[in-house]
Amino acid sequence: MAKGGTRLGSTSPKKLNERLLSGADALINWARKYSLWPMFFGLSCCFVEKATALTARYDLARFGAEVLRPSPRQADLLVVSGTVFKKIAPVVLRLYEQMAEPKWVISMGSCANCGGMYDVYSVVQGIDQILPVDVYIPGCPPRPEAVLQGIVELQKKIESESPTRPIFHLKGGTQGSVQPLRVDGRTKSRDPRGPGMQGTAIRGTSVTPPDFWGSRSDLMWTPPPQQIELNSSDQNLSRELSSRFGDAVKSRDFTSDMLTLEVADERLADVLRYLKHEATPKYQRLDDLTAIDESARRHPENYPDFTMVYHLLSYDAASRIRLTVPLNGKSPGITSITGIWPSANWYEREVFDLMGIHFDGHPNLRRIIMPPDWEGHPLRKSFPGRATEMAPYTRNDAEKLQPLDGGVYAKTDDGEHPLILNIGPHHVSTHGLLRYIASLKGEKIIGLELEIGYHHRAVEKIGERQTWHQFIPYLARVDYLAGAANDLPYLLAVETLADIKVPERAQVIRVMLSEFFRLSNHLVWLATYAHDVGAMTPNFYTFREREMILDIVELITGGRLHPSWFRIGGVAADLPEGWKAAVDQFVKLFPGRLQEYENLIRKNPIFKARTRGVGRISLQDAMDWGVTGPNLRSCGLNWDLRKKMPYSGYENFEFEVPTATEGDCYARYLVRIEEMRQSIGIIEQAANNMPSGRHVTNDYRYVIPRREDMLKDIESLIHHYINVTRGPKIPRGEAYAACEIPRGEQGYYVVSDGLGYAYRVRIRGPGFANVQVMPLLAVGESIADLIAIIGSVDYILPDIDR
Amino acid sequence: MASGALSPWEPGVFSLAVYVVLVLIFVASQLIIAVWLGEKKKTEEKLRPYESGIIPSGDARLHYPVPFYLVAIFFLIFDVEGAFIFAWAIAHGKLGWAGWLQISFFIVLLLLGLFYVWRKGGLDWGPLAQKS
Numbered sequence: 031m032a033k034g035g036t037r038l039g040s041t042s043p044k045k046l047n048e049r050l051l052s053g054a055d056a057l058i059n060w061a062r063k064y065s066l067w068p069m070f071f072g073l074s075c076c077f078v079e080k081a082t083a084l085t086a087r088y089d090l091a092r093f094g095a096e097v098l099r100p101s102p103r104q105a106d107l108l109v110v111s112g113t114v115f116k117k118i119a120p121v122v123l124r125l126y127e128q129m130a131e132p133k134w135v136i137s138m139g140s141c142a143n144c145g146g147m148y149d150v151y152s153v154v155q156g157i158d159q160i161l162p163v164d165v166y167i168p169g170c171p172p173r174p175e176a177v178l179q180g181i182v183e184l185q186k187k188i189e190s191e192s193p194t195r196p197i198f199h200l201k202g203g204t205q206g207s208v209q210p211l212r213v214d215g216r217t218k219s220r221d222p223r224g225p226g227m228q229g230t231a232i233r234g235t236s237v238t239p240p241d242f243w244g245s246r247s248d249l250m251w252t253p254p255p256q257q258i259e260l261n262s263s264d265q266n267l268s269r270e271l272s273s274r275f276g277d278a279v280k281s282r283d284f285t286s287d288m289l290t291l292e293v294a295d296e297r298l299a300d301v302l303r304y305l306k307h308e309a310t311p312k313y314q315r316l317d318d319l320t321a322i323d324e325s326a327r328r329h330p331e332n333y334p335d336f337t338m339v340y341h342l343l344s345y346d347a348a349s350r351i352r353l354t355v356p357l358n359g360k361s362p363g364i365t366s367i368t369g370i371w372p373s374a375n376w377y378e379r380e381v382f383d384l385m386g387i388h389f390d391g392h393p394n395l396r397r398i399i400m401p402p403d404w405e406g407h408p409l410r411k412s413f414p415g416r417a418t419e420m421a422p423y424t425r426n427d428a429e430k431l432q433p434l435d436g437g438v439y440a441k442t443d444d445g446e447h448p449l450i451l452n453i454g455p456h457h458v459s460t461h462g463l464l465r466y467i468a469s470l471k472g473e474k475i476i477g478l479e480l481e482i483g484y485h486h487r488a489v490e491k492i493g494e495r496q497t498w499h500q501f502i503p504y505l506a507r508v509d510y511l512a513g514a515a516n517d518l519p520y521l522l523a524v525e526t527l528a529d530i531k532v533p534e535r536a537q538v539i540r541v542m543l544s545e546f547f548r549l550s551n552h553l554v555w556l557a558t559y560a561h562d563v564g565a566m567t568p569n570f571y572t573f574r575e576r577e578m579i580l581d582i583v584e585l586i587t588g589g590r591l592h593p594s595w596f597r598i599g600g601v602a603a604d605l606p607e608g609w610k611a612a613v614d615q616f617v618k619l620f621p622g623r624l625q626e627y628e629n630l631i632r633k634n635p636i637f638k639a640r641t642r643g644v645g646r647i648s649l650q651d652a653m654d655w656g657v658t659g660p661n662l663r664s665c666g667l668n669w670d671l672r673k674k675m676p677y678s679g680y681e682n683f684e685f686e687v688p689t690a691t692e693g694d695c696y697a698r699y700l701v702r703i704e705e706m707r708q709s710i711g712i713i714e715q716a717a718n719n720m721p722s723g724r725h726v727t728n729d730y731r732y733v734i735p736r737r738e739d740m741l742k743d744i745e746s747l748i749h750h751y752i753n754v755t756r757g758p759k760i761p762r763g764e765a766y767a768a769c770e771i772p773r774g775e776q777g778y779y780v781v782s783d784g785l786g787y788a789y790r791v792r793i794r795g796p797g798f799a800n801v802q803v804m805p806l807l808a809v810g811e812s813i814a815d816l817i818a819i820i821g822s823v824d825y826i827l828p829d830i831d832r
Numbered sequence: 833m834a835s836g837a838l839s840p841w842e843p844g845v846f847s848l849a850v851y852v853v854l855v856l857i858f859v860a861s862q863l864i865i866a867v868w869l870g871e872k873k874k875t876e877e878k879l880r881p882y883e884s885g886i887i888p889s890g891d892a893r894l895h896y897p898v899p900f901y902l903v904a905i906f907f908l909i910f911d912v913e914g915a916f917i918f919a920w921a922i923a924h925g926k927l928g929w930a931g932w933l934q935i936s937f938f939i940v941l942l943l944l945g946l947f948y949v950w951r952k953g954g955l956d957w958g959p960l961a962q963k964s
Contacts, residue, residue: 433887
């Protein structure tokens with residue numbers, strides 16, 4: 031600069047510099063904010079709403095961020111949509127690290143923001159403990175509109191950045207997500223009630239295990255649980271068993287739902303083998319296998335340390351039977367039944383993992399749900415339920431606690447070295463957080479191992495601390511595409527146990543909504559399945575009808591994915607004005623739309639070539655492995671709980687149970703499509719013949735009374751107060767109920783110890799059994815077929831890992 | 833050819849040279865700008881191969897199964913033969929009927945080979961071949 035012009039020389043170029051830089055900032059920011067590349071990344075329910083934001087009604091494309099990239103290398107926006115599990119957190123961190131620079135993070139939904147309603151041992155209480163976050167979207171789940179707003183907020187944030195300096199290697203400037211991580215106790219509070227409440231116990235802890243010092247349910251009286259008369263076939267079986275096995279089998283005199291036998295552990299295998307192969311009727315299927323930790327009972331002297339519970343099902347007689355086995359000791363053992371039912375493999379591993387019970391003779395007894403380095407058995411009563419009772423999960427943990435190497439799963443002893451390929455947990459085609467470890471010889475799959483547990487939301491543990499009513503919101507989240515259909519088996523189990531009569535109108539409303547959710551689920555399945563085998567188009571259209579269904583659901587319940595609208599004894603409110611017109615319109619329109627999809631897909635030669643004869647499973651295998659739902663019916667068995675063991679008034683509806691015989695990917699397609707036709711018929715019948723009457727029972731002992739009653743008479747007010755605050759005292763006992771939800775048979779086994787919340791809630795998810803057979807379907811096929819098989823099986827992770 | 837034809841002072845060659853230099857400068861500048869401006873954070877995770885969020889196991893350099901090799905060989909054979917046919921096609925007028933006969937013989941021979949491979953199942957791919 032010129033000598034004399036110090037004033038001019040020192041300020042003017044600087045100003046010019048600043049102007050140039052800020053001009054460049056504006057240009058770069060403008061380009062960046064309208065060309066975001068979000069990663070195809072979802073953890074749970076929230077992802078469904080995120081994906082819905084891409085579809086026609088919401089059209090995220092308007093904001094310049096419509097194309098989801100399957101690989102982190104091509105993405106610069108991570109939308110953490112859903113629950114961040116401790117088991118998946120290391121994977122999330124790695125994906126973030128592998129993304130292109132500069133990158134941004136949106137935390138979508140209450141779970142990602144702070145753990146949300148899942149303050150439970152397996153969940154990280156906020157993604158901001160391991161990643162910097164730019165924008166938080168509240169909601170559970172946030173609506174698609176909220177996703178749009180989140181993107182707009184992020185665009186505003188990008189506008190405020192000054193990226194030019196870092197780009198030109200100058201000092202200063204900012205770009206991408208740079209906020210520091212949040213540290214519990216310093217920059218954030220994990221307490222679900224907010225900061226400053228440390229001195230007060232969380233509401234409800236005084237009445238939940240292991241201490242009950244505050245429970246007032248003990249002071250209340252309730253009638254005994256429902257008792258049923260056993261039918262003659264059950265009585266014969268009971269007699270036959272006691273004559274054959276003597277004292278080793280004792281039939282329980284008092285039961286609320288089915289024949290219940292107490293079996294001594296040393297004869298268990300013999301009894302089961304007899305029941306499966308020789309008894310009349312034969313109990314061909316192991317419906318469920320679980321255990322109860324009895325250490326926190328109100329009267330521990332009446333109980334062993336643990337109880338193993340086996341539920342069996344007979345296809346011939348359409349009946350169930352329950353076997354309980356008392357076990358004593360701190361970490362007891364029992365004989366494995368994998369030799370009788372191969373499907374027991376995963377169930378026993380789960381009991382081993384979560385309860386710490388050993389199984390002698392199990393081929394592969396190691397953890398299945400929790401991470402390999404986990405300490406303790408979470409479903410034991412002594413294990414802390416809440417994440418906030420444990421040390422916060424930090425970035426350090428996420429770097430250290432890695433999933434096991436694929437080689438651990440795919441061991442070969444014959445000296446061959448196959449290519450080991452990890453498909454998932456983060457993969458477009460795994461439909462959720464599931465890890466396949468495929469051993470490949472060329473393109474052929476020669477071995478397939480699965481690792482689950484990435485989506486373990488510990489619902490069963492939560493069921494032990496939420497009151498019977500409070501637990502309802504967790505139900506729809508067990509299978510987030512089946513919404514209200516999830517509520518039904520739980521409510522049926524509770525209603526069976528406490529002998530609650532549901533009015534006819536409420537039953538029909540429940541059926542109608544369950545069928546709507548069957549349609550909604552199958553529409554998503556159709557779109558994603560077609561997409562998996564290469565047909566993009568259905569994706570754009572099926573979400574159109576799905577939105578129509580969700581509109582109706584919203585009109586009736588006020589919610590979308592998770593209405594939480596069924597109640598013990600009925601439903602939350604009566605049908606609103608205008609429901610009939612909305613349903614009628616949809617019923618008229620839907621069959622035509624379904625035909626359009628059929629025209630696109632059914633005879634499509636590519637679709638047929640990809641699915642026919644692929645992923646075949648025999649009927650015998652399907653029955654042995656406990657496969658249920660459309661996957662079972664596509665093997666040729668006409669078995670649908672709605673027909674065979676009707677509940678909630680399904681016996682009053684006319685519908686067919688579609689079946690196919692091939693058991694391959696194409697058969698599964700045919701069955702589901704036909705199911706949609708039948709569902710729309712059921713909805714039509716329900717809407718046309720909707721009975722009048724109450725929407726909730728008038729016996730208010732266990733239920734939440736109608737609002738108008740609660741406001742008018744003191745009896746109802748008291749019931750309302752008791753049942754909302756401390757929870758209804760459900761009589762001591764147990765009950766199992768199962769429903770045909772879209773994916774198969776979902777069963778709830780509830781055990782009450784006469785308190786305001788369940789002593790044990792056990793969920794039999796259809797996915798757990800349906801996915802366990804995956805190696806049977808896929809080994810021997812080519813790697814490309816695995817994707818078609820996954821799409822055709824239609825599973826969902828929260829119901830596998832629960 | 834005149835002695836000065838390749839002289840750098842001849843206008844034609846000169847413009848070509850300038851063009852080449854400009855192209856080189858342009859390409860180099862693009863590369864240098866990209867290298868300089870590009871965001872690079874070489875962390876361990878960033879440099880790791882992406883495999884669904886899991887640390888990959890083992891080596892990607894394995895013994896390849898034979899079918900891949902067969903396909904590669906078939907491709908070579910039938911693709912390289914194309915070169916002969918193209919060469920004939922360009923000169924087919926000069927070669928006349930004799931050339932036509934010879935290339936026809938050649939093509940028929942090739943087709944026979946193709947049918948043989950087809951029949952033997954050499955074109956079937958992967959597990960599908962073993963199933964049927």
